[in-house]
Amino acid sequence: MRTAIVTDSTAYIPIELREKWNIHLIPLHVIFGNEVYREEIDLTWNQFYEEVQTKELPTTSQPPIGQFVELFEQLSADHDAVVCVHLSSGISGTYQGAVTASTMVEGIKVYPFDSEISCMVQGLYALEAAKMASHGVDPDVIMNRLEELKRSARAYFMVDDLTHLQRGGRLSSAQAFIGSILQVKPLLHFKDKVIVPFEKIRTRKKAMKRIVDLLAEEASTGEAYQAVIIHANREEEAEEWRKELSAMYPNVEFSIGYFGAVIGTHLGEGSMGMGWMKR
Numbered sequence: 422m423r424t425a426i427v428t429d430s431t432a433y434i435p436i437e438l439r440e441k442w443n444i445h446l447i448p449l450h451v452i453f454g455n456e457v458y459r460e461e462i463d464l465t466w467n468q469f470y471e472e473v474q475t476k477e478l479p480t481t482s483q484p485p486i487g488q489f490v491e492l493f494e495q496l497s498a499d500h501d502a503v504v505c506v507h508l509s510s511g512i513s514g515t516y517q518g519a520v521t522a523s524t525m526v527e528g529i530k531v532y533p534f535d536s537e538i539s540c541m542v543q544g545l546y547a548l549e550a551a552k553m554a555s556h557g558v559d560p561d562v563i564m565n566r567l568e569e570l571k572r573s574a575r576a577y578f579m580v581d582d583l584t585h586l587q588r589g590g591r592l593s594s595a596q597a598f599i600g601s602i603l604q605v606k607p608l609l610h611f612k613d614k615v616i617v618p619f620e621k622i623r624t625r626k627k628a629m630k631r632i633v634d635l636l637a638e639e640a641s642t643g644e645a646y647q648a649v650i651i652h653a654n655r656e657e658e659a660e661e662w663r664k665e666l667s668a669m670y671p672n673v674e675f676s677i678g679y680f681g682a683v684i685g686t687h688l689g690e691g692s693m694g695m696g697w698m699k700r
Contacts, residue, residue, distance in 0.1 A: 422501040424554040424563065427492065429484065429515050430460040431508045432544035433681045442551035445496070447488060447505075449515065451682045453479045460682045469682035470654040470690055481683045483515045489522030497529035502560040504532045506547040506567070508539040511614025532560050534567050537614045541649040541678030542576045542696035570698050577610050577619060577635060578651065578694025579628040608632065625693075632695050633666065636673070639697070646673045648697035653680040654690045662693075674700065 428434065430448040439446060448459035451469070453476055458464035464472075473479075489505075496503050507516040516535045523531030534550075536543040546567050553563045606628040608619040622628040640646050648666075652659040656677070663675045680688055 422557070422559060423499060424558075424560045425496045425500040425503040426547055426551040426554055427496075427503055427505040427519075428543065428547040429507050430462075431513075431515075431539050431681065431683050432506065432547050433461070433466070433541050433678055433684075434544040434547060436461075438548065442548060442555065444547055444551050445492060447484050447492060447515070447519075449484060449513070449683045450482045451479045451686065452482065453477075458682070464682050466654075466679045466681040466685065469685060473685075473690070478686055479682070481686050483513050483518055486518050486522050486525075489519055490525050493522060493526040493529055493531060497526065500529060502530045502532060504534060504550050504554070504560055504563050504567075506534045506536055506543060506550060508543055509537045509611055509614045510535045511537070511611070512539070512616060530560070532564055534564060535614070536574075537571065538574060538576050538611050538696065539684055540576070540651050540680060540694075540696065541676070542574060542698065544678065545574075545647060545649065545696075545698060546570060573639075573646075573699040574696070575610070575635070575639070575698070576651075576694060576696030577608050577632045578688070578692055579606050579608055579622075579625065579632070580688050581606070581625070581691040629662070629693060636666075636670070636695065636697060640670050640673050643672055645700040646670075646697050647676070647700050648673050648695060649676050649678045651678045651680055651694040651696065653685050653688055653692040655693060658693070673697070 427445045448462050451458045451460050505519045510516040519533040536546050550563050605621045606625050607621050608628055609616050610619045650659045650662050659677045667675050
């Protein structure tokens with residue numbers, strides 16, 4: 422079977438990797454006033470952080486179902502199946518859009534996968550699927566592999582300002598208010614598909630150290646892991662962190678990702694995080 426791989430723009434897979442592994446992109450939308458941008462197509466992460474310096478924060482929206490249907494129909498011309506990897510269904514309707522669209526096309530079987538996470542950790546699933554598909558692996562086998570990876574997938578992130586998450590409805594106003602009053606840098610993570618506080622930590626430095634401690638608990642077994650450091654317009658800081666951690670954990674392959682426009686809208690500039698899974 423010829424299997425296509427689709428993911429949405431919040432996977433933030435660099436364009437050269439998407440092209441190398443033939444990963445198709447469904448963009449979410451970023452709306453500044455009356456201007457609508459397709460994330461990662463019309464608006465890069467660098468451009469987004471420049472825009473928000475002078476404009477109010479945008480709103481975001483999931484892709485229209487018709488966009489999925491159109492892409493699936495195009496892929497059906499030379500593919501038998503498509504595996505779609507999407508951001509957590511607990512924070513966006515994008516995954517459900519793929520599920521709905523899958524019932525509206527003929528001639529191709531659609532396998533939607535809820536990553537239950539986002540950013541480049543989601544991207545790691547899509548890349549694994551694409552590598553397997555390039556070797557002609559059956560889509561059912563690919564889906565089983567993604568479920569296997571999910572058991573070891575983790576992601577923790579720290580935000581400088583909780584009001585973005587509260588405004589977007591991803592965190593309760595009470596949680597945001599308490600965090601702001603106490604001046605804490607809460608570590609957040611995905612639990613049951615939604616973003617929830619993991620621990621309250623007083624400083625940025627301690628929050629980042631705690632993320633490293635959480636990685637160390639798993640990486641200390643010596644098993645091979647892949648990890649991605651994710652930043653919101655803090656590229657130099659992310660690179661320094663990568664160099665430091667690569668020397669400490671030789672069994673972990675580190676890369677750098679970013680919080681792009683859609684996720685950056687909800688987290689705010691300066692956020693840092695890390696995600697990982699077994700290789």
